[in-house]
Amino acid sequence: MTTITIEQAGKFDGQEVTIKGWLYNLRESGKLIFPIFRDGTGIIQGVCALKESPEAFEALKGLTQESSVIVTGKIRAEQRAPGGFEIGVSKIQIVQKVPESTPFPIQLKEHGVDFLLDHRHLWMRTPRQAAILRIRAEAIRSAREYMDSQGYTLTDAPMFTPAACEGTSTLFEVNYIDDEKAYLTQSGQLYAEALALALGKIYTFGPTFRAEKSKTRRHLTEFWMLEPEAAYAELPDMMNLGEGLVSAIVQGVVKNKSRELEQLKRDITKLENIKPPFPRISYEDAIDVLGKAGNPAKFGDDFGGDEETLISKNFDKPVIIHRYPTAIKAFYMQPDPDRPDLALAFDMIAPEGYGEIIGGSQRIHDYDLLLKRLKEHNLPQESFQWYLDLRRYGSVPHAGFGLGLERTVAWICGTEHIREVIPFPRMIYRVYP
RNA sequence: UCCCCGAUAGCUCAACGGUAGAGCAUUCGGCUGUUAACCGAAGGGUUGCUAGUUCGAAUCUAGCUCGGGGAGCCA
Missing domain, CATH: 2.40.50.140 (Nucleic acid-binding proteins)
Structure with missing residues (x-):
């Protein structure tokens, strides 16, 4: 048989x-x-x-x-x-046989979020959840296929780190040996820079941890990030790469997981349209766009969810916003030589209100400038000695970005919440099951 | 940390100051083309916790606990 x-x-x-x-x-x-x-x-x-x-x-x-x-x-x-x-x-x-006395808890009807999350180990058996997890797998497969095809080597950054990568977000502290403190990584970027200067073009892919008390449908405490980093690359190279990567992921899912997209009742025509070029606007132009839409954002403000959604509504593809004010961006970002008050950074905002899926920048390659920035941000210089070394031995302009896997998949699937697109979501106040 | 919302049967919800209800699930009965099948019956509750107001509280008030959405921050 x-x-x-x-x-x-x-x-x-x-x-x-x-x-x-x-x-x-x-x-x-x-x-x-x-x-x-x-x-x-x-x-x-x-x-x-x-x-x-x-x-x-x-x-x-x-x-x-x-x-x-x-x-x-x-x-x-x-x-x-x-x-x-x-x-x-x-x-x-x-x-x-499932005993009658303890029937399967997930019925073929609407359930509340709390109940479903408490039964995540069983919830994932429903066709919708299975389809989402298959799409997630395809997104990862096409992302890696694209990165490999572009000559990037997959390398791995550590999960335990001695200090903050950016110094802003809250970190998970881990008791290490005796007096040593270690933290769960919030980004593999600093290590990716070291690897890029060793191998040329690399990417890391793995889980990352944020102890922020964010309780929104766009946030997870533990999420997966794909972070390319390339030596001799500058801001435009990374904007092109991000555009190509996101297109490859979406087209891979459309091609190989159309049945699952139909199962989710996703409008596939919207996804078929996701191909280069993506619209690109500068931060300063974005301020103008916001002003015309009645948003009070002014130069020097960072964009929140409202602003991102407002800007992305003007486009049916992900939109790239570039050259943010240096003052509101991370310490390691390279200033624009023509406009030192602007950082050579960019974000990619997904359509339909799914928020930022990529954040990236060209990195400071000058030793003295980087040291100055570390001091300005009150970061412990000892922890960053190795990072400064990268500017001491054959420093070159280099750039990279981080792509949030779950936000990307949530957008592709059209799910209401990011928690549906990872097998076991970890959020503030939720580690079961 | 702050702002808003919520907690009633296993689940999804109703009752909004006067005896706690429905659908689904479970049990029993019926049905040869069903589509989250349908029809009939049964069991199932300290209304999140603690105090208060009241003749009387699921309902009003306060505090607490847990959860949801959002802000900040970020992918």
Whole structure:
């Protein structure tokens, strides 16, 4: 007997096959039962008549949701079945029956967020959540494929760091050996710079941690970031790379995960449109745009969620905002030689209010300037000795950015909340399950 | 840390000062083409906690706890 996955069912029309999965739902009608099976690749309706398969009928009768089953039967095209195919159940083996006393908690109806998050380990079995996690995997695959194709080498930055990368955000402190303090990384960037000066073009990809007390649908305490860094690269190179990377991710998902996007009822035409070039506006132009829209932002203000959404509403692609005031940006960012009050930095804002998905910049490569900035920001010079070394031995202009995986995937999927696009979301006040 | 909102059956919600209710889930019964199936019946509650106002509080007030959304900060 051939064992197939549900997504392959259409190719086995008229054949007797076996499916290994779980009971997703059951509709009974006296002497006829319609069980819906899932196996992680999709769902398929089964039919079982008392007259034709009495043994299977008795086994299925009253079977509880999410009981694990191995089903054998003939696949046939059937217009009345969701998905166009159904399986005529001739034999069923119950691997484990969910007890009636403790029914599966996730029902086929609306649930509250708190309840779903408490049952995340079971919530992920629903077709929608499975589709999202498959899209996440494809986003990672296409991102890496694109970076590799551009000559970037995947390297890894450490999770434990001796000090803040940017000095602003709150860090998770870890007790290290005796008097030593260590922190969970909030960015691999500083290490990426060292690697770029060693290998030329590199990227890191891994989890990163922010102890900010952010409670919004755009924030996670633990999230994944892809951070390219390239020696001899300047701001425009990174804006081009970011544009290419985001396009490659979106097009990869559109091409290879269209079924999942349909499952999420995502408007695919909006995603098909995501190709270079992306609109680019300077920070100062963005201030003008905001002013015309009635927003009071003035030069020197940083943009919050409202401002980002307002600007992105003017475009149907991600928008790049570049050259922010030096005063509101991180200490390591290279000032514009023509306008020292502006930093050679850029952000990429996703459409539809999903916020900032990329933040990047050209880095200071001059030793004296970097030292001055460290002092201005009251950062512990001892912790940054190795970082200063990079400006002492063959320093070159270099640049990079960080792409937030979950925000990107949340935008592609059109989910209301970022917590749906990571298997086990970690947020402030939530570490279970 | 600050601002706003919420907490009632396993779940989603209603009742808004006068005996705590519905749908789903569970149990039992019915149904041969169902589509979160449907129809009938049953069980299921210290209304988040503590105090107060009142003849009477799920409902009004205060504090606390937990959660949600947002600000700040960021990807």
